[in-house]
Amino acid sequence: MMKQKILFIMHMPPPVHGASMVGQFIHDSKLINSSFDCHYVNLAVATRLDEIGKGGWHKAKGVLKKLMEVRKAVKSVKPDLVYITPNSAGIPFYKDFITVMMLKMMGQKVVMHFHNKGVETRQDKWLDNWMYKHYFKGVKLILLADALYEDVKKYVKREDVFVCSNAIPAISNANGVTVNSNHVPHILWLTNIMKTKGIMEYLSALKILKDKGVKFQADFVGGLTKEMSGDEFDSALSMMGLNGCCTYYGPKYGDDKYSFFSQADVFVLPSYTEAFPVSILEAMQFALPVVASNVGGVSAEVEEGVSGFLLGGKQPIMMNTFRPDANEIADKILLLLSNPDLRCKMGKAGREKFEKEFTLEVFEKRMVEILSNNVKC
Numbered sequence: 330m331m332k333q334k335i336l337f338i339m340h341m342p343p344p345v346h347g348a349s350m351v352g353q354f355i356h357d358s359k360l361i362n363s364s365f366d367c368h369y370v371n372l373a374v375a376t377r378l379d380e381i382g383k384g385g386w387h388k389a390k391g392v393l394k395k396l397m398e399v400r401k402a403v404k405s406v407k408p409d410l411v412y413i414t415p416n417s418a419g420i421p422f423y424k425d426f427i428t429v430m431m432l433k434m435m436g437q438k439v440v441m442h443f444h445n446k447g448v449e450t451r452q453d454k455w456l457d458n459w460m461y462k463h464y465f466k467g468v469k470l471i472l473l474a475d476a477l478y479e480d481v482k483k484y485v486k487r488e489d490v491f492v493c494s495n496a497i498p499a500i501s502n503a504n505g506v507t508v509n510s511n512h513v514p515h516i517l518w519l520t521n522i523m524k525t526k527g528i529m530e531y532l533s534a535l536k537i538l539k540d541k542g543v544k545f546q547a548d549f550v551g552g553l554t555k556e557m558s559g560d561e562f563d564s565a566l567s568m569m570g571l572n573g574c575c576t577y578y579g580p581k582y583g584d585d586k587y588s589f590f591s592q593a594d595v596f597v598l599p600s601y602t603e604a605f606p607v608s609i610l611e612a613m614q615f616a617l618p619v620v621a622s623n624v625g626g627v628s629a630e631v632e633e634g635v636s637g638f639l640l641g642g643k644q645p646i647m648m649n650t651f652r653p654d655a656n657e658i659a660d661k662i663l664l665l666l667s668n669p670d671l672r673c674k675m676g677k678a679g680r681e682k683f684e685k686e687f688t689l690e691v692f693e694k695r696m697v698e699i700l701s702n703n704v705k706c
Contacts, residue, residue, distance in 0.1 A: 332366040333704045336408035338399055338428070339442070340373045344552075345582065346521075347607040348414055348444035349373065351495055360693040365700065368406045370399055372414060372428075392424050399428055403435050410704045411437045417480070418447030418457075426460055433467065440703050442471040442493075445604045446480040446625055449647050469703050473605035474626025476645040491699045494629065495605045496692030500587055503615045503680075514666050517593035517617070518549045519586070520600075520608050522577075523556040527599030527622065527653045529565065534599075534658035536569040538666075545574060545666060550589050552580040590615040594672055595665050599640055599653040603627055613683040616676035620661045622646070622653050630687075636679035638664075 339352040355361055356369055374391040403411070411432055415425035432439050451457040465484040471491045472478060478490055516535075520526050535547055553559050559577075566572050581589065590596075596612035598621040605626040612619050613630065619637030621627050624646045631637040638661040640653045665672050 332364070333410065333701075334366045334368065334406055334408045335700060335704070336368045336370065336402055336406050336411045337413075338370045338372050338402075338411060339414040340444075341369075341371045343373075345580070347495065347605070350497075350607055351444065352414060354496070354498070354689060354692070355696065358689075358693050358696075361697060361700075364697045365704075368402060368408065370395075370402050372425075374424075392427075396428060396431065400431065400435070403432065403437060408437065410700065411439050412442060412700065413439060414442045414444055417443055417445050418451045422447075422451075422457075423460075426464055429464055429468075438703070439468045440471060440700070441465075441468050443477070443481075443604070444473065444495075446477055446602070446647065447649065448484070449480045450649050452483055471699060472626075474629035476628060477604060477626050477647075479645075479647050491702075493692065493695045493699055494626075494687060495607055495610060496687045496689045497607060497610050497614065498689050500614060503587070503590070513544050513546050514594040515592055516545055516547045516595045516597055516662060516666075517589055517612070518547065518597060519551060519589060519611070520598060520606070521551045522549065522553050522562055525556060525601045525649075527601060527658075528557060528562075530653045530655045531597060531599050531658060532565055532569055532571060532575075533655035534662065535571055535575065537655060537659040538663060539571065539574060541663075543663060543666060545662075547571070547575040548589055548593065549575065549577040550579070550581050550586065586611075587615075590617065593617055595620065595662060596637075597658070597662065598622065598627075599658050600624060601651055601653075602649045605630065610683060610687050613679035613687070616680040618665050618672050618675035619679065620658065620665070622651065624651055630682075632678065632682065636675050636682060 337355060340349040341352040341356060342349045361367065374395060413429065415429055416422045429439065448461060452461060461484050469489050470485050471493050473494055475492055478487065522528055538545060562577065566575055590611060596617040596619045598606060598609060600622050603625045609619055609621060609630045619631045621631055621639060623639035623641045628639060628645050631639055633639045640657055641651055
């Protein structure tokens with residue numbers, strides 16, 4: 330029996346971010362590639378993090394070239410299903426809108442896998458509303474968490490939505506949190522240095538802790554972006570008097586990255602907006618308690634009061650107007666820093682949840698199930 334043909338149009342590194350990492354996992358998956366006749370087109374136009382979201386003639390040429398590559402692949406492969414990871418809002422959405430509409434005009438059955446959100450923030454604009462109606466018509470949609478359905482419910486029926494959470498490969502030497510009162514605790518920031526990640530509110534929280542006499546070492550791992558330059562970051566540290574307890578290490582990958590998780594005691598992600606951050610899964614795998622904004626699908630990862638603390642209230646926040654409160658961030662971090670047993674308990678709970686729900690094996694099986702159902706329908 331011939332395998333069903335699937336054309337995967339998705340982001341793969343570089344640059345490295347959540348969606349591109351998951352794209353690479355799919356590309357390298359033995360289970361997915363053995364279940365279908367798989368073909369791939371890399372949807373990424375940017376090659377560096379600071380290029381994401383930028384326009385210009387060079388980017389326009391790249392988009393046109395990518396469109397021609399997709400068109401050629403469809404004609405050559407003649408797929409039974411096209412899987413695509415498009416954007417949900419802003420300039421990247423307008424680019425991907427063209428690609429999705431071209432696929433529809435070519436008579437393709439399309440499954441869209443959203444690694445982001447933002448539809449709700451743009452749906453009241455007449456042009457975006459018109460585009461969304463055509464964008465979502467006749468497609469199936471994969472979301473990262475049930476909570477994210479709120480973002481698209483105006484345009485997509487619930488029965489046309491599947492949920493497949495992000496996942497990461499298991500790390501054999503992922504060490505858990507240990508009770509050690511003799512060392513200065515490490516607080517880990519491991520994501521790109523962006524204002525929309527809550528970097529300024531986080532620095533303000535660290536200043537509150539330092540002013541209270543709390544001992545800590547804050548490690549910053551991640552790439553600089555157009556939102557914040559290295560000079561701006563250094564200036565913020567100096568202005569708040571944090572140079573002695575904060576260190577920026579730049580982006581790290583593989584074992585170099587995992588070493589920061591191993592030495593950390595608390596993981597913090599106070600973002601304005603997220604969909605389903607992979608960095609939280611990495612922290613859970615290393616049994617770290619998490620302090621994160623309750624935005625997007627984060628509540629599907631972090632259980633409030635069990636594996637960490639959610640900032641901003643009990644209900645998941647979809648709109649991008651959320652701003653974390655520095656005092657709340659500081660309070661949650663202080664509670665964990667002053668209670669090693671609580672850190673250990675929450676870290677273990679997060680690790681158990683990771684092993685049950687967020688391993689690559691679970692993700693691959695769920696993805697094969699979803700794709701098989703959509704090929705048949």
